[in-house]
Amino acid sequence: MSSGGNSSPVHLLRGGMVGLGMIFEETYRPFFEHARAQGFYDPRFGACHVHLAAVASRTGRRAERYLRERSQQLGRFQSFTEPDSVGQMLQQAPVDFVCVATPDDRHYEAACKVLQAGKHLLVEKPSVLSLQQLDHLTQLARQHGVLAKVVYHKLLDPDHKKLRTLVVQGELKHVNHGYCSLLEPKQISSQQFAEWIQGRNPGTYVAVHYIKLIDFTFPGRLKAVLCSGQRGLVGPPDGNTWDSTQLRLVYQYDDRREAAFDIHTSWVTPDNFPGYVEQEVQFRFDNGVWNGHSRKRGVELTIEGQTPLQKKITLNNHYNATFIEPWGEESQRGYGIEVLERFVREVAYVEFGGPDSQRQQRLEQMQSLDYNDLAADRQVVAAVQAMEAILEQAAAGHPDAVVYVDHPRGGLVLFRPGDPEPHVLYEPRVRP
Ligand SMILES: NC(=O)c1ccc[n+]([C@@H]2O[C@H](COP(=O)([O-])OP(=O)(O)OC[C@H]3O[C@@H](n4cnc5c(N)ncnc54)[C@H](O)[C@@H]3O)[C@@H](O)[C@H]2O)c1
Numbered sequence: 250m251s252s253g254g255n256s257s258p259v260h261l262l263r264g265g266m267v268g269l270g271m272i273f274e275e276t277y278r279p280f281f282e283h284a285r286a287q288g289f290y291d292p293r294f295g296a297c298h299v300h301l302a303a304v305a306s307r308t309g310r311r312a313e314r315y316l317r318e319r320s321q322q323l324g325r326f327q328s329f330t331e332p333d334s335v336g337q338m339l340q341q342a343p344v345d346f347v348c349v350a351t352p353d354d355r356h357y358e359a360a361c362k363v364l365q366a367g368k369h370l371l372v373e374k375p376s377v378l379s380l381q382q383l384d385h386l387t388q389l390a391r392q393h394g395v396l397a398k399v400v401y402h403k404l405l406d407p408d409h410k411k412l413r414t415l416v417v418q419g420e421l422k423h424v425n426h427g428y429c430s431l432l433e434p435k436q437i438s439s440q441q442f443a444e445w446i447q448g449r450n451p452g453t454y455v456a457v458h459y460i461k462l463i464d465f466t467f468p469g470r471l472k473a474v475l476c477s478g479q480r481g482l483v484g485p486p487d488g489n490t491w492d493s494t495q496l497r498l499v500y501q502y503d504d505r506r507e508a509a510f511d512i513h514t515s516w517v518t519p520d521n522f523p524g525y526v527e528q529e530v531q532f533r534f535d536n537g538v539w540n541g542h543s544r545k546r547g548v549e550l551t552i553e554g555q556t557p558l559q560k561k562i563t564l565n566n567h568y569n570a571t572f573i574e575p576w577g578e579e580s581q582r583g584y585g586i587e588v589l590e591r592f593v594r595e596v597a598y599v600e601f602g603g604p605d606s607q608r609q610q611r612l613e614q615m616q617s618l619d620y621n622d623l624a625a626d627r628q629v630v631a632a633v634q635a636m637e638a639i640l641e642q643a644a645a646g647h648p649d650a651v652v653y654v655d656h657p658r659g660g661l662v663l664f665r666p667g668d669p670e671p672h673v674l675y676e677p678r679v680r681p
Contacts, residue, residue: 258295259288260601262593263302265344265368267335267359268351269311271441272373275569276402277348278315279581280589282322289594294601299593303327303342305334305359335359339366346396346596348589349373352445353453357382360397364389369396369599371592375457376626379634380661380675387624394612396599398592398621401461405584405591407567408541412532413466415539423506423535424467429459430513432527438483438492438516446483450491451516452476452636459512459530460498460632465620467508467532469500470680471628474635474652478643482517489644492517496636523562592621628654631661631679638663638674654679 266277284299291297303326304312312328329337338344339362346369349359357377363370364386376399377383390397403409415421433455438446442454464471475497484490493515500508518527528543544563556562564570569585595615602611619625635652638661642650647665652674656662661675 258601260294260297260597262297262299262345262597262600263343264299264593265302265338265342265347265363266304267306267338267347267349267363268373269304269306269315270350272350273311276585276589277350278319278323279569280586282319283581283586284590284593285322285324289590289597291594291597291602293603294597297597297601300324301326302344303329303338305329305338307331307334335362339363339368344368345600346371346593352442354378354445354449357386360386361389364393364395364397367393367395369398369596370623371398371400371589372623373400374461375399375453375630375633376623377630378453378637380627380630380677380679383623383626383630384677390616390623394609396592396596396612396615397623398595399623399626400588400592401458401465401621402568402585402588403458403462404465404620405588407584408546409462409466412539412541416466421532421534421537421539423502423504424508425533425535426508427463427510427530427532428513429456429462429510429530430527431455431458432514432518432522433516434520434522434525435517436520442516446490448489450478450494450637450640451514452478452491452494452496452512452640453633454514454516456494456496456512456514456636457629457633459510460496460629461626462530463498463500463510464628464632467500469502469508471498471631471654472501472507473497473499473654474632474639475499476636476639477649478640487644489641491640494636494640496632498632521557523557525561525563525565588621627679631675634674635661635663638672 281301288296288298301323306312309328309330315323327342347363349356349372353375356372360370360372386397476494478491478494480486480491482492496512498510524544530541532539543565548564549562552560567583569583571581574580599611599615616622631654639650650663650665652661652663655678658671659673659676660679663672663674
């Protein structure tokens, strides 16, 4: 939507939001508040205002609270609740793009509706849980001429950008193997996600950050997926809810050399652990080593009676933090918010970045950005689908399965020890 004089129109993008949970509070709320106050400018499309126009959630309780307590900053928005909160929102509210931040096994249904309604889509990670779902969403996005993107904020972390820059520039040569770990505090599994944790695992939810980092930074052919895990804290030791997982991905490169990556995740780390989320990466190359540690970025804070529970000892001020800027303004910013702004800028460029006759070219240009386009998420979703299938087999009494990617028997093929018959999880090729 555009308004204003012919020479310098002021554009408007109206956002819809599905899910008002933890991540809304942490990143989307500050994003929408900042966007409402300041808008965006880009020489290609001029000035653009962004409003949160509508939200869809299960009960609407948090929406009411935001309307009560933060309407000054967020503006007033329409609130839709279950049943069919998303369908109602799309029918009744004027939105141009929609962000989906529901629990990960509820992304697909909402995302389908958004794309079918011809709205641009931004979905939280992991985008979806199977390649079948991904195929359908990418096909809908093409059919309706809109963007379908996924949030991987770790790609915007300055440390990860530097790692990739060194790889792209050829300074770090040929990755050989790597190790990543992300450990969430117990309160995530016991309180924050207690409602939907049954039957879930921390790998899908958090390892996916590193799956994408690896897939994007060291692009090669995903060849095999293995996964083990532990149970007994969040659920029974023989149940299907996992405390921690260890995922292994094997990639092959054009020169036929391989690299293996281990990704360890958990959501049962003690709450009084000094770092909010323990994150560590190590990558070994032919000629180098990259070691990164979230708690060793340099800051250690102690405040009597507050750290490490209310406040964390080791802060990540790069991801998302509140500040008083040197010029006096109160702000909240970091790469967790910047990644949302990038998406909205991409939407604005498609809609307002030139004449209507060239919209398709602009759309294709933005769709070719493989850091966030759903069409470029194939190997990540393949790894997630394989991991979920391996854990499901283990919970059903068939541990140690392996999934091969683009195997002669199919795109994703699961083998169980002692069972000569493979299980085809996905028939077409994963890498076209
Ligand atoms: N980018 C990140 O680092 C990051 C961090 C945390 C969470 N996430 C992702 O964000 C998503 C949400 O996580 P969260 O931590 O905010 O979860 P949460 O449980 O705090 O919130 C989920 C929200 O979804 C709503 N909801 C549930 N089912 C719904 C439905 N069928 N229709 C409409 N609304 C529904 C709930 O009412 C709630 O508002 C997940 O996909 C998660 O992986 C990303």
